[in-house]
Amino acid sequence: MHTVEIVLLVLLLGALTGIVARYIRAVPLPLIQIALGALIAWPQAGLHIAFDPELFLLLFIPPLLFADGWRIPKREFFALARPILLLAFGLVLFTVVGLGYLIHWMIPEMPLTVAFALAAVISPTDAVAVSSITRNLGMPEKTMHVLEGESLLNDASGLVALKFSVAATLTGLFSWNEVARDFTWMAVGGLGVGALLGWGFSHARGTITHRLGDVAATQMVLLLVLLPFAAYIVGEKIGVSGILSAVAAGVATNFGDLERSSYISERMQTTGTWSMVESSFNGAIFLLLGLQLPSIIGVTLHEAGHHDAWILVGYVAAISTALLLMRWVWLTLGVHRALSRAHHQGKMAERPSALLNLATTMAGIRGAVTLAGALSVPMVLSEGVPFPARDMLIFLATGTILFTLVLGSISLPLILRYLPRTAESPTLREERLAREQACLAAIARLTLSDEELQKHDAEWIAMRQEVNGHLTQEYRNRIQLLDDGSGTASTVEAQREAPEVVRQRKLRYVLEIEARLDCIRAERDRYYSERQAHRINDESLRSLVSELDLQEVAMRKRLAVARRAAGLPVGDI
Known part of the structure; x- marks a missing residue:
């Protein structure tokens, strides 16, 4: 042969x-x-x-x-x-x-x-x-x-x-x-x-x-x-x-x-x-x-x-x-x-x-x-x-x-079969704590900077603050789940039904996806910081970052669709 x-x-x-x-x-x-x-x-x-x-x-x-x-x-x-x-x-x-x-x-x-x-x-x-x-x-x-x-x-x-x-x-x-x-x-x-x-x-x-x-x-x-x-x-x-x-x-x-x-x-x-x-x-x-x-x-x-x-x-x-x-x-x-x-x-x-x-x-x-x-x-x-x-x-x-x-x-x-078992392995505990830190980093990223406040009008700021408040509560709920050990962090819910008529709702949807993307990037940066500080290992880093990468790819596609629906330029997302 x-x-x-x-x-x-x-x-x-x-x-x-x-x-x-x-x-x-x-x-x-x-x-x-x-x-x-x-x-x-x-x-x-x-x-x-x-x-x-x-x-x-x-x-x-x-x-x-x-x-x-x-x-x-x-x-x-x-x-x-x-x-x-x-x-x-x-x-x-x-x-x-x-x-x-x-x-x-x-x-x-x-x-x-x-x-x-x-x-x-x-x-x-x-x-x-x-x-x-x-x-x-x-x-x-x-x-x-x-x-x-x-x-x-x-x-x-x-x-x-x-x-x-x-x-x-x-x-x-x-x-x-x-x-x-x-x-x-x-x-x-x-x-x-x-x-x-x-x-x-x-x-x-x-x-x-x-x-x-x-x-x-x-x-x-x-x-x-x-x-x-x-x-x-x-x-x-x-x-x-x-x-x-x-x-x-x-x-x-x-x-x-x-x-x-x-x-x-x-x-x-x-x-x-x-x-x-x-x-x-x-x-x-x-x-x-x-x-x-x-x-x-x-x-x-x-x-x-x-x-x-x-x-x-x-x-x-x-x-x-x-x-x-x-x-x-x-x-x-x-x-x-x-x-x-x-x-x-x-x-x-x-x-x-x-x-x-x-x-x-x-x-x-x-x-x-x-x-x-x-x-x-x-x-x-x-x-x-x-x-x-x-x-x-x-x-x-x-x-x-x-x-x-x-x-x-x-x-x-x-x-x-006869080796003693631990309730929570050290790696899982480190991942849970890293997820908490990533949530806190995402919440910090949601705070509007002075530059953003000066750059946009009152309508944009009001909608963005509404979105940020909603996402902040979402992340706090995740932290609560992680703190009491009752479950692992669920992925950020990204599916939203895009409005068909009101432009404000379309714009709010765009702002929400952009805010979620900012949060994902903040979470990923924190995971890399946790790895460089040796608080998690390489396996945990790859696992945690892989989740965020998949979310970001999906979010980018949704953002492109939402921008077109709102009549906004797509550009490089």
């Missing part, structure tokens, strides 16, 4: 499985996609594709990691930096060394450097799979933020560790000093390159859109989609981590977005585009894993013989169990103190407990990066000799993905 046809088929199946998952809520979407991919590829005449790991890394991983860096709440990321770094770098090192020696001891025919490579491959976690399993099951918010931050960074640390392990296998040379130096250069250099490209793009975008406004929104969104690929390629070309470069570019671009509150069209297009990219690419990754599964199992069993099949399955179970056990030990001994300190400082609402540690352990699911890393191992050494135990490495890595995914799908819902 042609490459283009394969891509189209994978995207189609990804969309269809996403719909199917809405009806089969008991089974996580990644498992459905893996099973479907394996079913399509399993028969002798099934779909078999040649998998290029380097192309896979370039096409799928940079945009997904960029999106994660762009979306992840920066306040929580920096507030919980210590436990995140301990998991993303400390746990990866602990896993590579400890599990590498265990694998070599358990499978003597696998050289130590190859065992290190396998341990490095299975060290990155997949927060996307975790979120798909735990959606609506009550995973504590801050714990999920820690898992997202860990997944964001340990992809890079795991793949960098894999590079050194493969290099040691190819050359037969290994030096801890050289590894530490090269790792530091690749990590710091990758973060620096990505941050520089993200900042440069944000600055250039700000300069262009300051002159053109939202006219160039579509082009800006297209350039934003291409930015993670540029960051990855530039990073790889100069010898630093392209993955960390893509992550840093996403984080830097998000900081630039905090100064772009007025560009509604671009923001809505960006949100829709990235939602589509993330959904399509995540689905494609797990489908590709399923498509590769029959061939991986077939090749390994053919070489090992059917009598050794159960031994290989035992290796998968032993390695996966040891992987999760090491994660639990690291969480209990290495990260527990950092989490407790974050809890006492108010940065983490949930108190670290044995049950929470168990949930975090079972959330160590492996996914797309593990598959890509395993398949990126070269087939031959420099002398043309086959890479030792390559097929077994790929089989064990794939088995670990399936083992942790199935175990997490079963255990996480059971564990989360």
Whole structure:
């Protein structure tokens, strides 16, 4: 099958499985996609594709990691930096060394450097799979933020560790000093390159859109989609981590977005585009894993013989169990103190407990990066000799993905059932308080300035004050609802039946819509101020601003119609 046809088929199946998952809520979407991919590829005449790991890394991983860096709440990321770094770098090192020696001891025919490579491959976690399993099951918010931050960074640390392990296998040379130096250069250099490209793009975008406004929104969104690929390629070309470069570019671009509150069209297009990219690419990754599964199992069993099949399955179970056990030990001994300190400082609402540690352990699911890393191992050494135990490495890595995914799908819902629930999550409370502040900002905006009083006649002022009084009462009612916690803020009622005869009523309708638009802009400005003051996080900002953007777009259309009905010029609304 042609490459283009394969891509189209994978995207189609990804969309269809996403719909199917809405009806089969008991089974996580990644498992459905893996099973479907394996079913399509399993028969002798099934779909078999040649998998290029380097192309896979370039096409799928940079945009997904960029999106994660762009979306992840920066306040929580920096507030919980210590436990995140301990998991993303400390746990990866602990896993590579400890599990590498265990694998070599358990499978003597696998050289130590190859065992290190396998341990490095299975060290990155997949927060996307975790979120798909735990959606609506009550995973504590801050714990999920820690898992997202860990997944964001340990992809890079795991793949960098894999590079050194493969290099040691190819050359037969290994030096801890050289590894530490090269790792530091690749990590710091990758973060620096990505941050520089993200900042440069944000600055250039700000300069262009300051002159053109939202006219160039579509082009800006297209350039934003291409930015993670540029960051990855530039990073790889100069010898630093392209993955960390893509992550840093996403984080830097998000900081630039905090100064772009007025560009509604671009923001809505960006949100829709990235939602589509993330959904399509995540689905494609797990489908590709399923498509590769029959061939991986077939090749390994053919070489090992059917009598050794159960031994290989035992290796998968032993390695996966040891992987999760090491994660639990690291969480209990290495990260527990950092989490407790974050809890006492108010940065983490949930108190670290044995049950929470168990949930975090079972959330160590492996996914797309593990598959890509395993398949990126070269087939031959420099002398043309086959890479030792390559097929077994790929089989064990794939088995670990399936083992942790199935175990997490079963255990996480059971564990989360027993975690204590809070009446109101910290994020919801922050959003409620932010809505109150936005209402107060809208009320303040309704006060007529001296310039407006001097500019307009008495009739206009009387109608505008009547409108302002009505809207002020509306906002006060919303504040009362928010204060007593009896409900969330409802959207401002915008539908008014335009009068057909009396011009005054038509003009009053125009003034009311204009006043509502002023209020919406005041609310949005306040939300951005609340985010810059760290009183809400990035997720809350996007959610709250999205509501206002939709309202403003609808209001602008109504204003154009109302102006025409009143015989007023439409102009730029």
